Amino acid sequence: xxxxxxxxxxxxxxxxxxxxxxxxxxxxxxxxxxxxxxxxxxxxxxxxxxxxxxxxxxxxxxxxxxxxxxxxxxxxxxxxxxxxxxxxxxxxxxxxxxxxxxxxxxxxxxxxxxxxxxxxxxxxxxxxxxxxxx
Amino acid sequence: xxxxxxxxxxxxxxxxxxxxxxxxxxxxxxxxxxxxxxxxxxxxxxxxxxxxxxxxxxxxxxxxxxxxxxxxxxxxxxxxxxxxxxxxxxxxxxxxxxxxxxxxxxxxxxxxxxxxxxxxxxxxxxxxxxxxxx
Amino acid sequence: xxxxxxxxxxxxxxxxxxxxxxxxxxxxxxxxxxxxxxxxxxxxxxxxxxxxxxxxxxxxxxxxxxxxxxxxxxxxxxxxxxxxxxxxxxxxxxxxxxxxxxxxxxxxxxxxxxxxxxxxxxxxxxxxxxxxxx
Amino acid sequence: xxxxxxxxxxxxxxxxxxxxxxxxxxxxxxxxxxxxxxxxxxxxxxxxxxxxxxxxxxxxxxxxxxxxxxxxxxxxxxxxxxxxxxxxxxxxxxxxxxxxxxxxxxxxxxxxxxxxxxxxxxxxxxxxxxxxxx
Numbered sequence: 001x002x003x004x005x006x007x008x009x010x011x012x013x014x015x016x017x018x019x020x021x022x023x024x025x026x027x028x029x030x031x032x033x034x035x036x037x038x039x040x041x042x043x044x045x046x047x048x049x050x051x052x053x054x055x056x057x058x059x060x061x062x063x064x065x066x067x068x069x070x071x072x073x074x075x076x077x078x079x080x081x082x083x084x085x086x087x088x089x090x091x092x093x094x095x096x097x098x099x100x101x102x103x104x105x106x107x108x109x110x111x112x113x114x115x116x117x118x119x120x121x122x123x124x125x126x127x128x129x130x131x132x133x134x
Numbered sequence: 135x136x137x138x139x140x141x142x143x144x145x146x147x148x149x150x151x152x153x154x155x156x157x158x159x160x161x162x163x164x165x166x167x168x169x170x171x172x173x174x175x176x177x178x179x180x181x182x183x184x185x186x187x188x189x190x191x192x193x194x195x196x197x198x199x200x201x202x203x204x205x206x207x208x209x210x211x212x213x214x215x216x217x218x219x220x221x222x223x224x225x226x227x228x229x230x231x232x233x234x235x236x237x238x239x240x241x242x243x244x245x246x247x248x249x250x251x252x253x254x255x256x257x258x259x260x261x262x263x264x265x266x267x268x
Numbered sequence: 269x270x271x272x273x274x275x276x277x278x279x280x281x282x283x284x285x286x287x288x289x290x291x292x293x294x295x296x297x298x299x300x301x302x303x304x305x306x307x308x309x310x311x312x313x314x315x316x317x318x319x320x321x322x323x324x325x326x327x328x329x330x331x332x333x334x335x336x337x338x339x340x341x342x343x344x345x346x347x348x349x350x351x352x353x354x355x356x357x358x359x360x361x362x363x364x365x366x367x368x369x370x371x372x373x374x375x376x377x378x379x380x381x382x383x384x385x386x387x388x389x390x391x392x393x394x395x396x397x398x399x400x401x402x
Numbered sequence: 403x404x405x406x407x408x409x410x411x412x413x414x415x416x417x418x419x420x421x422x423x424x425x426x427x428x429x430x431x432x433x434x435x436x437x438x439x440x441x442x443x444x445x446x447x448x449x450x451x452x453x454x455x456x457x458x459x460x461x462x463x464x465x466x467x468x469x470x471x472x473x474x475x476x477x478x479x480x481x482x483x484x485x486x487x488x489x490x491x492x493x494x495x496x497x498x499x500x501x502x503x504x505x506x507x508x509x510x511x512x513x514x515x516x517x518x519x520x521x522x523x524x525x526x527x528x529x530x531x532x533x534x535x536x
Contacts, residue, residue, distance in 0.1 A: 001161075001255070003251075007173060007245055007248055010176065012181075030168055034138060038208040041211050061339070061340050068332040077178045086354060109146075110144040121135075175325070183321060199485070214463070269433060270433055275437060298435075306409040307409060335469065345443050
């Protein structure tokens with residue numbers, strides 16, 4: 001149960017963008033970070049771990065970037081649109097790379113299919129927030 | 135939409151504890167981390183910010199501890215019960231402190247009431263996972 | 269005592285950029301993340317905390333972005349220059365904003381002077397790594 | 403160049419423990435977190451990656467726990483000794499596990515020897531801070 005939307009709705013000042021779009025992005029980022037952490041570990045447990053090295057690396061990066069972006073987008077006070085935008089663009093880039101790599105393993109490893117879905121949803125949500133910020 | 139449960143269900147080896155309890159805890163930790171980050175920022179925007187200092191500090195700690203625990207509990211490979219247990223105990227302690235402090239402000243600040251709820255749910259989930267690990 | 273350079277020197281494959289520049293950037297990012305976390309807390313303890321709200325917020329963002337960038341730049345395996353570049357640009361932007369704000373308080377609060385120095389050094393190091401990546 | 407000690411020396415209130423011991427621990431935690439992130443990546447690039455799986459997993463955990471502990475120990479305002487103590491104990495436990503595993507690979511992989519050193523130093527520093535807190 002996410003608290004992103006209720007906490008935006010009770011923010012004491014004015015939220016800088018559409019609260020619904022922002023909350024959906026925060027949720028997608030948070031879910032994607034956890035999915036990537038878990039998928040990197042799933043990959044480590046596979047017998048063909050040597051073929052999963054790129055996937056593990058991208059999942060670790062994606063978790064780091066999404067976690068930082070949850071932090072920055074969860075803060076509304078003295079908001080800096082420039083930093084948020086660059087971070088969201090970094091998220092779009094790593095979610096695309098990570099989602100593509102996970103997709104390559106999706107037929108063989110169901111956990112990669114799940115993680116690819118998390119990355120796609122997060123990439124899309126970040127794009128929508130970038131649009132809403134214009 | 136959390137991917138914690140689907141990713142535990144597709145883990146290639148055996149999950150060390152009940153997957154339902156574990157997934158519920160991962161979700162509660164992830165939600166609590168975001169709630170605490172957002173609530174610290176809400177507090178910063180309040181006019182009586184001087185009275186919110188302790189709440190901000192505890193929220194920041196709670197976010198850090200919960201985020202680390204999401205990472206550690208999301209990994210199943212070569213699982214170390216001892217580290218997990220100590221971290222979950224640290225989570226219980228900080229969620230208790232942070233929840234208590236948020237509760238003190240709940241009447242005046244609705245966002246603190248929401249955050250207290252996130253902390254209580256997370257504290258409870260961590261206790262249940264600790265029980266399930268016995 | 270940083271291990272960034274020794275660990276780049278013992279990396280089993282080829283490092284993608286100049287190892288000295290990369291290690292210096294990782295160190296600057298790591299130091300800046302800690303400085304910003306500590307300075308946000310120092311600000312919270314000041315009597316004029318209401319005037320420090322913007323500084324606290326930017327310090328929290330700066331810590332998050334620098335921490336994620338330590339993670340991504342510490343990984344060399346299957347390196348993705350595009351993501352690294354966007355993250356470094358986000359670091360430059362937040363270190364600039366945070367350093368400027370800390371500088372505004374540097375005369376009154378010595379801890380803000382120290383944190384501004386950490387932000388400047390990190391901004392400079394990220395710019396140098398961006399140059400080295402060209 | 404660490405800013406931990408200068409920022410403790412300029413903290414506006416009283417620091418709760420010996421500032422020298424605390425700053426040394428913060429530095430050791432920060433260095434260990436980076437070393438573990440880098441070593442996990444070094445392991446991923448080794449030809450015998452299947453034998454490094456446990457090492458990678460422990461390094462990822464150690465980085466997460468140390469990073470959270472940098473955050474909590476860098477904050478002095480409204481300090482909660484109980485949470486700090488549990489986190490430091492979790493650090494001691496993961497640094498011990500991770501250091502032991504890295505040591506097992508130290509002869510074959512120089513980067514594991516370096517990471518073991520980072521873990522030993524961090525474990526020792528956390529123990530000293532725990533002693534200083536008594």
